Amino acid sequence: MFLDAETGKRSCGPGDPYDAFMFRKDLIPWLLNNPMSVAQIAKAVGETPQQIATDLEHLFRSLKHTEYRPIIEPATCRDCGFEFSDTKVTKPSKCPKCRSRWISEPRIGLQQRK
Numbered sequence: 001m002f003l004d005a006e007t008g009k010r011s012c013g014p015g016d017p018y019d020a021f022m023f024r025k026d027l028i029p030w031l032l033n034n035p036m037s038v039a040q041i042a043k044a045v046g047e048t049p050q051q052i053a054t055d056l057e058h059l060f061r062s063l064k065h066t067e068y069r070p071i072i073e074p075a076t077c078r079d080c081g082f083e084f085s086d087t088k089v090t091k092p093s094k095c096p097k098c099r100s101r102w103i104s105e106p107r108i109g110l111q112q113r114k
């Protein structure tokens with residue numbers, strides 16, 4: 001089960017801003033030193049990838065004053081090796097260089113600041 005490591009309960013419901021905030025905080029232990037793609041997270045929690053991408057963006061912003069920082073392993077084109085921006089958490093649809101659609105998903109993790 002996702003989220004609360006101790007109770008195993010999911011601590012939020014969809015559509016509630018307060019719960020959404022809690023949900024984001026709960027992502028921290030999950031992603032700490034354990035990078036996952038948005039699709040993997042979405043599947044694990046039963047949300048849409050779009051919702052997860054939005055949650056992650058908010059989470060990153062709220063991490064600014066914490067001991068954690070986001071690490072994004074950028075998407076890469078598997079045909080030509082082109083590396084996409086490491087600020088995007090979602091998979092680009094195609095490569096700007098060779099137009100291939102064979103693209104690895106970016107993976108998102110968190111690290112504790114030294």
Ligand SMILES: [Zn+2]
Pocket residue numbers: 077078079080081082095096097098099100
């Ligand atoms: Zn390419």
